[in-house]
Structures are given as structure tokens and as C-alpha cells.
Amino acid sequence: xPGFDHELKVRFSxxxxxxxxxxxxxxxxxxxxxxxRKYVGQGRAEGREEGREEGxxxxxxxxxxxxLEWRGISVSEDERSQxxxxxxxxxxxxxxxxxxxxxxxxxxxx
Numbered sequence: 001x002p003g004f005d006h007e008l009k010v011r012f013s014x015x016x017x018x019x020x021x022x023x024x025x026x027x028x029x030x031x032x033x034x035x036x037r038k039y040v041g042q043g044r045a046e047g048r049e050e051g052r053e054e055g056x057x058x059x060x061x062x063x064x065x066x067x068l069e070w071r072g073i074s075v076s077e078d079e080r081s082q083x084x085x086x087x088x089x090x091x092x093x094x095x096x097x098x099x100x101x102x103x104x105x106x107x108x109x110x
Contacts, residue, residue, distance in 0.1 A: 060092040067099045079105045 061084050068075050075083075086092055095108045102108055 056089060057087055057092070060089065060096065061086070064092060064096050064099060067096065068105065071099070071102075073099070073102065073105060075105055079109075082109070 064083055065075065065080065083092075083095070086095075098108045098110075
């Protein structure tokens with residue numbers, strides 16, 4: 001519907017259009033149709049799951065770097081970048097386990 005968007009702009013006053021855009025941007029609009037509620041809910045659930053995974057990664061990056069710091073093991077910028085770039089939770093767990101006894105970061109990445 002190429003003309004639909006244009007027709008809406010013509011029909012709404014500027015203040016009404018701005019109010020509508022603000023309402024839609026705040027996330028407070030309640031979708032009315034079952035179809036919309038289903039897919040909006042599905043998107044929110046997927047977003048929450050992505051957020052949880054990202055939070056787990058950030059927590060593991062932080063924990064590993066803090067453990068190395070606490071143990072007095074020097075971490076270069078390249079090694080810090082390698083740790084922070086890792087998105088494999090199992091690999092981060094292996095590195096963390098190795099960091100509990102490693103004498104240097106070289107022992108982590110073997």
C-alpha cells in the first residue's frame with residue numbers, strides 16, 4: 001500500500017501524529033488482535049532469551065578477568081580482547097577452570 005502511509009500523515013494533525021508515534025515508541029501500547037499479541041509476545045520472549053545469554057556471557061567474561069586479576073596474572077590487551085570476544089559459554093567455563101591453577105594466561109589458551 002504505497003499511499004497508505006502518506007494518507008495517514010494527511011489525516012492526522014501534526015500533534016496527533018507525534019502523540020501516536022510517542023505512544024508506539026514507549027512500548028505501552030497494548031496490541032488488540034490475537035495475531036499481534038502472539039507475535040509481539042514471541043518477539044519479547046526471544047529478546048529476553050537473547051538478553052539472558054548476553055548477560056551470562058558478560059558475567060563469565062567479567063568473572064574470568066577478575067579471577068586472573070585476583071591471582072595476579074597479567075592479561076594483555078589482545079588476551080582481554082580474546083576473552084571478551086568469546087561467545088562460547090563452555091569455552092569460557094574451561095578457561096575459568098584453568099585460571100584457578102594457571103601460572104599465566106598462556107596456560108588458559110592451550
